[in-house]
Amino acid sequence: MLAEIIAVGSELLTPFRQDTNSLFLTEQLNGLGVTVTFKTIVGDRRAHLVQAVSIALGRTDIVCVMGGLGPTEDDLTREAVGEALGVRVRRNGDLLAALYKRFAERRSSMPGNNSKQADVIDGAEVLPNANGTAPGQWLDIVVGKHRKLVILLPGPPSELKPLFIAECLPRLKTALPPRHIARRVLKMAMLPESEVDARLAPIYTRFNDVETTILAHVGEVQLHLQCAKTILEVAQARVQELASRVEEEMEDDIFSSNGESLEQIVLYYLEIRGATVALAESCTGGMVAQRLTSVAGSSRSFLGGAVVYSDALKTEFADVPEELIEEKGAVSREVAEALAHGIRRRTQATLGVGITGIAGPTGGSDTKPVGLVYIALDDGKEISVCEKNFRGDRERVRWLATQQALDMIRRKFM
Amino acid sequence: MLAEIIAVGSELLTPFRQDTNSLFLTEQLNGLGVTVTFKTIVGDRRAHLVQAVSIALGRTDIVCVMGGLGPTEDDLTREAVGEALGVRVRRNGDLLAALYKRFAERRSSMPGNNSKQADVIDGAEVLPNANGTAPGQWLDIVVGKHRKLVILLPGPPSELKPLFIAECLPRLKTALPPRHIARRVLKMAMLPESEVDARLAPIYTRFNDVETTILAHVGEVQLHLQCAKTILEVAQARVQELASRVEEEMEDDIFSSNGESLEQIVLYYLEIRGATVALAESCTGGMVAQRLTSVAGSSRSFLGGAVVYSDALKTEFADVPEELIEEKGAVSREVAEALAHGIRRRTQATLGVGITGIAGPTGGSDTKPVGLVYIALDDGKEISVCEKNFRGDRERVRWLATQQALDMIRRKFM
Numbered sequence: 001m002l003a004e005i006i007a008v009g010s011e012l013l014t015p016f017r018q019d020t021n022s023l024f025l026t027e028q029l030n031g032l033g034v035t036v037t038f039k040t041i042v043g044d045r046r047a048h049l050v051q052a053v054s055i056a057l058g059r060t061d062i063v064c065v066m067g068g069l070g071p072t073e074d075d076l077t078r079e080a081v082g083e084a085l086g087v088r089v090r091r092n093g094d095l096l097a098a099l100y101k102r103f104a105e106r107r108s109s110m111p112g113n114n115s116k117q118a119d120v121i122d123g124a125e126v127l128p129n130a131n132g133t134a135p136g137q138w139l140d141i142v143v144g145k146h147r148k149l150v151i152l153l154p155g156p157p158s159e160l161k162p163l164f165i166a167e168c169l170p171r172l173k174t175a176l177p178p179r180h181i182a183r184r185v186l187k188m189a190m191l192p193e194s195e196v197d198a199r200l201a202p203i204y205t206r207f208n209d210v211e212t213t214i215l216a217h218v219g220e221v222q223l224h225l226q227c228a229k230t231i232l233e234v235a236q237a238r239v240q241e242l243a244s245r246v247e248e249e250m251e252d253d254i255f256s257s258n259g260e261s262l263e264q265i266v267l268y269y270l271e272i273r274g275a276t277v278a279l280a281e282s283c284t285g286g287m288v289a290q291r292l293t294s295v296a297g298s299s300r301s302f303l304g305g306a307v308v309y310s311d312a313l314k315t316e317f318a319d320v321p322e323e324l325i326e327e328k329g330a331v332s333r334e335v336a337e338a339l340a341h342g343i344r345r346r347t348q349a350t351l352g353v354g355i356t357g358i359a360g361p362t363g364g365s366d367t368k369p370v371g372l373v374y375i376a377l378d379d380g381k382e383i384s385v386c387e388k389n390f391r392g393d394r395e396r397v398r399w400l401a402t403q404q405a406l407d408m409i410r411r412k413f414m
Numbered sequence: 415m416l417a418e419i420i421a422v423g424s425e426l427l428t429p430f431r432q433d434t435n436s437l438f439l440t441e442q443l444n445g446l447g448v449t450v451t452f453k454t455i456v457g458d459r460r461a462h463l464v465q466a467v468s469i470a471l472g473r474t475d476i477v478c479v480m481g482g483l484g485p486t487e488d489d490l491t492r493e494a495v496g497e498a499l500g501v502r503v504r505r506n507g508d509l510l511a512a513l514y515k516r517f518a519e520r521r522s523s524m525p526g527n528n529s530k531q532a533d534v535i536d537g538a539e540v541l542p543n544a545n546g547t548a549p550g551q552w553l554d555i556v557v558g559k560h561r562k563l564v565i566l567l568p569g570p571p572s573e574l575k576p577l578f579i580a581e582c583l584p585r586l587k588t589a590l591p592p593r594h595i596a597r598r599v600l601k602m603a604m605l606p607e608s609e610v611d612a613r614l615a616p617i618y619t620r621f622n623d624v625e626t627t628i629l630a631h632v633g634e635v636q637l638h639l640q641c642a643k644t645i646l647e648v649a650q651a652r653v654q655e656l657a658s659r660v661e662e663e664m665e666d667d668i669f670s671s672n673g674e675s676l677e678q679i680v681l682y683y684l685e686i687r688g689a690t691v692a693l694a695e696s697c698t699g700g701m702v703a704q705r706l707t708s709v710a711g712s713s714r715s716f717l718g719g720a721v722v723y724s725d726a727l728k729t730e731f732a733d734v735p736e737e738l739i740e741e742k743g744a745v746s747r748e749v750a751e752a753l754a755h756g757i758r759r760r761t762q763a764t765l766g767v768g769i770t771g772i773a774g775p776t777g778g779s780d781t782k783p784v785g786l787v788y789i790a791l792d793d794g795k796e797i798s799v800c801e802k803n804f805r806g807d808r809e810r811v812r813w814l815a816t817q818q819a820l821d822m823i824r825r826k827f828m
Binding site: 012013014015016018020022023024026027030035036037038039040041042043045048051052055059213215224278279281283284285286287288289290292293294296297298299302303304305306307308309310312313316317346347348359360361362394395398 | 459702
């Protein structure tokens with residue numbers, strides 16, 4: 001089964017806005033065994049829209065049109081799809097009454113334009129929109145000799161997503177051959193994509209029925225596994241089998257087997273061990289703290305810490321001796337150790353982390369180049385330090401330092 | 415002049431990857447007076463590609479095809495564009511020699527596949543790619559009775575952008591009617607889009623020749639001004655005139671008149687006043703520090719601070735009296751004041767900022783709901799506090815708190 005996604009809206013043809021709904025829709029459609037073969041982005045011009053829909057009807061089985069269902073003159077999707085299909089669009093009395101009611105409940109009168117949102121393409125089912133005034137529409141229709149599904153969806157993601165899940169997913173499951181999908185996402189930090197692929201290709205290529213995608217992000221490689229079968233348990237078993245083989249090969253290098261983020265995993269381990277962590281961050285400037293505190297409930301294991309950007313604050317908040325900074329330099333193994341040790345002692349945390357480095361673009365030297373970062377971890381018994389020479393711009397160096405720091409905390413519990 | 419952008423690559427039809435080049439290309443094309451009317455995303459299938467290019471040639475003047483220029487079997491853009499135009503594709507001896515040379519210089523032998531990258535569409539100019547092995551191609555060609563420009567560009571943004579600037583921009587300027595564009599971006603923090611539009615619409619609607627776009631982000635409204643004239647100075651004068659009117663109306667609410675970020679502006683003001691800042695962050699968990707330190711050179715004005723997530727650290731690092739936290743609660747006006755005061759005293763900074771709030775999704779109560787945030791600023795003479803009830807999820811509440819904090823620092827210097 002092939003699908004085309006059409007995103008409607010002149011704002012999507014500016015340098016400022018981009019369609020993101022199609023990623024969600026693609027994931028949903030793939031999960032039903034449907035392949036997306038084209039995406040088209042078209043402005044609010046009727047002739048363009050009619051053309052885009054006609055072309056899509058000629059080359060795919062399922063056409064999803066997103067946007068252009070609002071109440072303004074620019075909202076032309078209903079009329080254009082009707083024209084492309086050669087069927088009429090009529091105002092629906094029940095929908096119109098519901099619109100009036102909705103406005104009355106908010107004690108405001110409905111602008112005349114809004115009645116447009118009660119227009120329904122002949123033969124379409126109306127898909128209620130719980131989060132907006134524009135309902136979706138579902139057409140199961142024969143064009144030429146071919147059965148086509150045409151789905152009209154509202155543009156705002158907060159309306160499109162719940163509407164698709166509630167109204168389209170069940171209809172698609174009925175309309176399409178039965179198919180069950182099992183999925184897993186395994187994640188690894190701080191390994192090169194090429195190494196991961198070299199180690200895993202001999203394994204995953206033996207699983208022809210499991211689709212494997214390797215995605216490389218900065219400091220993180222993700223392995224997406226997906227298997228489709230007519231029986232769900234069979235699909236799950238195949239994904240589980242491949243995931244187990246991958247876990248055997250990569251062992252501790254895998255930090256997450258179910259899609260969790262590195263910060264979620266770190267906080268999970270801290271919590272089950274009843275441990276706490278505190279940070280003294282220099283070059284990362286609070287980014288590790290920010291990542292940990294982005295997770296709700298992080299206060300159970302994350303105490304806080306210090307952003308010791310100036311040398312004076314390294315002494316003030318983490319008791320790093322002034323002489324040590326003078327002797328070894330602020331970016332040094334010894335200062336990283338002192339930061340980890342000092343912040344642990346000051347906060348009474350189970351683990352103390354110290355990070356110091358040169359994020360760039362300036363500040364580097366021959367002996368201490370841009371990208372040099374020291375990350376130290378004090379667990380009360382010993383202090384381990386990791387020295388890294390990260391490549392890339394300021395943002396990349398800082399991000400890699402946070403990945404490395406979080407991964408070091410995680411490995412404490414392996 | 416109308417353009418269509420075609421992004422090629424099956425990975426762009428998965429849930430994992432998205433075309434982003436088209437935002438850059440659209441900005442560049444708009445700057446030359448070209449309107450983008452369609453974007454098409456198509457996979458690595460020759461028939462689909464030929465169809466997409468043929469349709470684009472039929473409806474626009476300029477067709478930009480991005481991606482599919484690599485050395486693998488999946489890279490079909492050259493052949494497909496040739497087929498759509500009805501012209502041959504031939505291997506270019508000079509390009510082939512250059513490819514061999516490139517590999518020889520790296521002391522590696524060229525895989526046979528790579529010779530594909532020396533294929534050139536008949537009539538095309540080769541566009542050198544300084545950052546990769548796949549050159550671009552430029553065709554100025556008559557299709558039917560219409561002149562068409564067809565541009566082939568490599569997919570990776572790090573190759574596409576410099577190649578477009580160096581090779582395509584000058585050619586497009588020669589090929590298209592002369593046109594000069596002046597642009598300005600004005601930014602405002604913590605104002606609702608509706609208020610900005612209500613105050614500015616009476617002004618910008620009087621400038622018919624300046625295109626005005628209002629973009630709303632979380633906690634930030636941007637006003638993009640653009641004017642195209644045959645004489646650059648005239649365009650600049652019109653944009654300047656509108657920008658001045660806008661600045662008269664919005665006064666201090668505008669934090670940036672040339673596109674700078676809020677953190678850049680804050681650091682700029684701190685530096686020219688010879689002032690420094692330190693932070694005691696609770697609910698924002700280091701995010702303000704992370705934003706400030708994302709700017710290179712921030713160490714000149716940002717000393718650092720403390721992430722005082724636990725109550726104990728509020729006392730340890732910012733000398734907030736335990737009894738005050740007990741009496742008023744960690745999220746209170748008084749604790750915010752004490753944080754700002756304490757961190758300023760401990761770090762000897764010119765300005766101390768204290769932030770405490772409830773980011774959610776849990777932890778709220780009737781009297782102190784999720785979204786309640788106190789932000790205090792101590793300048794050594796007085797402490798000002800701002801109480802906010804932000805709406806939205808954890809990420810949004812935290813982000814808005816950082817915007818508010820940065821904007822308060824900025825306003826100190828107005």
